[in-house]
Amino acid sequence: MSELAQGPVVELHSVSKTYKIGAVEVAALKHVSFVIPRQRFSMIIGPSGSGKTTLLNLIGCIDAPSEGSISIAGQDVGALDDNAISDFRAQNVGFIFQNFSLIPVLTAYENIEYPLLLLGMAAKERHARAAAILEAVGLADRARQRPNQLSGGQRQRVAIARALVKEPAFVLADEPTANLDSHTGAAIIELMRHMQQKYATTFVFSTHDPQLMSHADETFSIRDGKLVDHVSRGDAP
Amino acid sequence: MIFKLAVRNIFRNTRRSLTTLSTIAIGAAAVLVFGAYVTYIKLGVETSAVQRTGHFQIFRNGYFDFGTGNPAAWGIGDYQTVLTLVRDDPVLQPMTAVVTPIQNLAGIAGNFDDDTSKTFFGVGFVPSSRDKMKRWNEYGTGSQGLQHSGMTDDNPNSGIVGIGLARILGLCESLHLDNCPPAPKPIEATPTGPALASNIAALAANDKPADAAASDGEPTIDLLAATAGGAPNVVSLKIVHVESQPFKELDDNYVGMNLSLAQQLVYGRGEHEVTGIVLQLKRSEDVPMARARLATLIDEHKLDLEVRDFTELTPEYNQIIGLFGSIFSFISVIIGIVVLFTVTNAMGMSVVERTDEIGTTRAIGVRRAGIRRQFLVEGALLGLIGATVGVALAYVAADAVNGAGITWIPPGAPAPVPLRLYMAGAWALIAGTWLGLVVTATIAAFVPAHRAARMKVVDALRHV
Numbered sequence: 001m002s003e004l005a006q007g008p009v010v011e012l013h014s015v016s017k018t019y020k021i022g023a024v025e026v027a028a029l030k031h032v033s034f035v036i037p038r039q040r041f042s043m044i045i046g047p048s049g050s051g052k053t054t055l056l057n058l059i060g061c062i063d064a065p066s067e068g069s070i071s072i073a074g075q076d077v078g079a080l081d082d083n084a085i086s087d088f089r090a091q092n093v094g095f096i097f098q099n100f101s102l103i104p105v106l107t108a109y110e111n112i113e114y115p116l117l118l119l120g121m122a123a124k125e126r127h128a129r130a131a132a133i134l135e136a137v138g139l140a141d142r143a144r145q146r147p148n149q150l151s152g153g154q155r156q157r158v159a160i161a162r163a164l165v166k167e168p169a170f171v172l173a174d175e176p177t178a179n180l181d182s183h184t185g186a187a188i189i190e191l192m193r194h195m196q197q198k199y200a201t202t203f204v205f206s207t208h209d210p211q212l213m214s215h216a217d218e219t220f221s222i223r224d225g226k227l228v229d230h231v232s233r234g235d236a237p
Numbered sequence: 238m239i240f241k242l243a244v245r246n247i248f249r250n251t252r253r254s255l256t257t258l259s260t261i262a263i264g265a266a267a268v269l270v271f272g273a274y275v276t277y278i279k280l281g282v283e284t285s286a287v288q289r290t291g292h293f294q295i296f297r298n299g300y301f302d303f304g305t306g307n308p309a310a311w312g313i314g315d316y317q318t319v320l321t322l323v324r325d326d327p328v329l330q331p332m333t334a335v336v337t338p339i340q341n342l343a344g345i346a347g348n349f350d351d352d353t354s355k356t357f358f359g360v361g362f363v364p365s366s367r368d369k370m371k372r373w374n375e376y377g378t379g380s381q382g383l384q385h386s387g388m389t390d391d392n393p394n395s396g397i398v399g400i401g402l403a404r405i406l407g408l409c410e411s412l413h414l415d416n417c418p419p420a421p422k423p424i425e426a427t428p429t430g431p432a433l434a435s436n437i438a439a440l441a442a443n444d445k446p447a448d449a450a451a452s453d454g455e456p457t458i459d460l461l462a463a464t465a466g467g468a469p470n471v472v473s474l475k476i477v478h479v480e481s482q483p484f485k486e487l488d489d490n491y492v493g494m495n496l497s498l499a500q501q502l503v504y505g506r507g508e509h510e511v512t513g514i515v516l517q518l519k520r521s522e523d524v525p526m527a528r529a530r531l532a533t534l535i536d537e538h539k540l541d542l543e544v545r546d547f548t549e550l551t552p553e554y555n556q557i558i559g560l561f562g563s564i565f566s567f568i569s570v571i572i573g574i575v576v577l578f579t580v581t582n583a584m585g586m587s588v589v590e591r592t593d594e595i596g597t598t599r600a601i602g603v604r605r606a607g608i609r610r611q612f613l614v615e616g617a618l619l620g621l622i623g624a625t626v627g628v629a630l631a632y633v634a635a636d637a638v639n640g641a642g643i644t645w646i647p648p649g650a651p652a653p654v655p656l657r658l659y660m661a662g663a664w665a666l667i668a669g670t671w672l673g674l675v676v677t678a679t680i681a682a683f684v685p686a687h688r689a690a691r692m693k694v695v696d697a698l699r700h701v
Binding site: 057060062063082083086087088089090091093095097099101102103104105106110114115117118162 | 238241242245246249593594596597598599600601602603604605606693694695698
């Protein structure tokens with residue numbers, strides 16, 4: 001697991017994000033401030049266009065806020081240059097995308113191994129970790145399959161394994177069940193919850209499906225670019 | 238991983254990759270085959286030049302620039318000493334095939350049987366040495382079944398002429414030459430020609446040595462030249478062979494004769510000198526070493542001599558090499574541009590198709606430089622595979638051509654020569670072409686690679 005400072009994983013301080021579409025400026029987020037605790041299964045909910053994806057992009061350090069600051073594990077990510085922020089993502093952030101976004105020319109095993117290569121991990125440890133997590137997501141027998149040979153649910157399992165294999169500070173999932181049928185979607189959420197507990201990591205995922213809210217430890221409701229509600233269940237570790 | 242990704246991505250869109258690879262491979266093969274042909278031409282021209290002039294000619298200092306107008310005044314005195322020095326030199330001896338003297342001269346050739354005359358340019362040589370020089374064929378590009386001149390060392394009055402000179406002197410019929418029409422009668426005969434021919438004939442009758450060879454039915458011409466002392470001198474030459482020369486001016490003026498006859502014509506009863514000493518090496522690769530050794534010998538023995546190599550003695554050598562070199566460069570540049578745009582297009586399409594993948598890998602933590610490197614490696618790999626296939630294709634093409642037994646007659650050559658594509662051993666050409674195409678393909682990938690690297694992660698992830 002990454003060496004992070006104690007305390008919340010993510011802290012947002014009055015974060016705004018404005019997009020310029022032609023001559024028109026569109027505010028996607030407006031002075032949002034909140035804290036995401038460590039080792040929690042956090043959910044960002046809201047209708048389409050509410051700013052969920054923008055918020056995840058900012059938390060995932062793949063976009064920069066127009067205003068405000070974001071600290072991840074005590075590190076102000078706004079102070080990092082492009083290379084440093086890439087390295088930061090490689091070490092600390094795992095991504096799960098709604099369209100799976102696996103690399104199509106790599107096998108399931110190679111997709112999972114890829115983030116470890118970026119960390120310069122030794123081959124032996126890479127292999128051990130990738131094999132273990134493939135087993136954990138129930139795809140040990142699919143290791144040599146390429147994404148186009150896997151079902152949607154299997155692809156998302158590979159994506160979950162890829163996100164978790166480097167044991168990041170937190171995993172971001174942008175509507176991970178959006179492209180799956182309800183049964184598979186529920187299974188994926190179950191798996192994510194299971195893996196979050198197994199690896200004692202922090203999960204942050206967005207959804208507009210209110211049925212999934214029951215799974216969350218923390219729920220952040222976004223509407224029109226503003227945080228309108230925050231519900232916490234159970235005790236944070 | 239970067240190479241694994243590159244290889245798999247190249248064959249992800251098989252049709253497009255095959256088109257790109259075919260373009261590179263055919264381009265490489267075209268450059269190599271033409272390069273092999275240019276090498277063949279270069280070696281052919283070199284062979285022709287070396288057969289005619291040797292690798293070097295040693296002249297009295299200044300002869301090459303100023304002496305050809307009056308060769309008799311630029312003779313090398315005591316040339317036997319120089320000949321011995323060169324022939325017996327322990328450094329030169331293992332390299333040399335022929336060391337032989339020549340005497341250049343100019344004068345007027347007359348056929349008094351036909352009342353015609355013509356200025357000529359002549360060379361006196363040792364026939365056996367000349368025949369040996371004509372057999373030089375280091376690269377296998379020489380004429381097949383090279384004709385013997387018919388001259389021998391012990392028959393000093395025999396000689397050869399160019400076809401043009403034979404035609405002008407009205408010798409077509411007596412020499413049984415094909416495609417050699419008799420001269421049409423001029424509308425108004427100029428008094429000079431026949432009168433001059435008659436004068437030469439009269440001189441010849443006076444000056445002809447008592448032991449001059451009888452014509453034996455073979456056509457004979459008379460050669461008039463000024464001796465080193467300025468007096469007119471005439472000899473008779475029995476024509477035993479007619480030899481086509483590389484270009485018309487030479488063909489219309491050429492007379493080849495035994496060295497002793499040329500010396501007799503130029504120096505009369507005076508001391509016999511030569512205008513040059515020809516040195517033919519066994520292998521052209523020894524030219525720099527031999528040249529350096531000749532310079533050392535000349536310097537050590539304080540000889541007033543200069544050395545010229547075959548590229549200086551045969552001006553058309555550099556012209557032909559330059560012409561073919563420029564055509565080769567032009568074709569290479571065109572093919573390079575085609576490859577450049579083909580690879581740029583293929584890589585550009587690949588970047589567009591893989592935009593989401595670029596966003597994903599950037600999100601996972603790949604730096605911009607990593608994305609750029611990935612696409613550059615793919616471009617280089619396209620070039621590498623294409624160029625390697627192209628080299629193989631070129632070898633197959635060269636083998637096919639070389640095995641087909643095609644022959645042709647180069648301009649001025651007396652006999653057909655085999656058409657060959659020199660791929661084997663042309664390492665510089667192969668390596669240069671291969672590397673050039675790999676570098677071109679890598680450069681071609683740079684713009685798409687840079688565009689991929691500059692993508693914003695969120696924009697790339699949003700791409701559909």
